[in-house]
Amino acid sequence: MKYRRPRHHFRGSWMVAIIAAMIATPAxxxxxxxxxxxxxPGFEPAAGTVTGHTGGFYSLSExxxxxxxxxxxxxxxxxxxxxxxNLEQDFDRLNIQVNSGGYDTTLLIQGPDEKIIRCGDDTGTNKDASFEDKDFKSGTYRIWVGTFNPGLRRNYTLTVQQK
Known part of the structure; x- marks a missing residue:
């Protein structure tokens, strides 16, 4: 008796289903x-200045x-x-600071690979957060501006300066 390989009519259909699911799933x-x-590099100071307000109960240590x-x-x-x-190119050194009028703010910046985390708290005698660091690689950075106490709403200006 000659062995006959069974036909799998669904072989192509499961691939079509996977491709369809990938297309239908939003990024x-x-x-x-x-x-x-x-x-x-060389950006105008105004390009590195954004505003927002604090607020939230999520601990940045999470x-x-x-x-x-x-x-x-x-x-x-x-x-x-x-x-x-979004840093379009690598930067040797950046200074990032919060100005909320002296309220107790904090910073957390998550780098493009999500592994490099930079955190900042008080700046000298000022309660506003800031830090200066080196080796900022090009890519997308997520920035959180927090407060020392949960739920406080404080308006702020965030400034990024090239050093």
């Missing part, structure tokens, strides 16, 4: 509360307890980032 959008901004330099990541914000920053 996950990068969303933020206050929008996106893009910077490339994203990361410590940043790449072992600084604690503290504060409360919304789970969704406040800003999306």
């Amino acid at each position: 996950i959008a990068e969303t933020s509360h206050f929008g996106k901004f893009s910077l490339s 994203i990361s307890r410590r940043d790449r330099d072992r600084n604690p990541c503290i504060g409360f914000a919304d789970p969704q980032p406040d800003h999306i920053l």
Whole structure:
């Protein structure tokens, strides 16, 4: 008796179903509360300035307890980032600071690979958060501006400066 391989009429249909599901599934959008901004080396100061307000009960330590330099990541914000920053090219050094009029703010910035986290808290005698760091690779950065106490709504200006 000659072996006869069974016919699988569904072989092509499962591939069609997978492709159809991939096409029908929307891409996950990068969303933020206050929008996106893009910077490339030599940017004008106004391009690195955005505004927003704090508020939220989500502990930023849920994203990361410590940043790449072992600084604690503290504060409360919304789970969704406040800003999306696209660096079109690598930057040697950036300074990022919050101005809320002296309220106790915090910062968490998640890098393009989601592994590099940078956190900031008080700046000297000022309660507003800031930090300066090196080696910012091109890509998308998610930025959270938080407050030391949960649920506080404070208006702020976030400034990114090239150093």
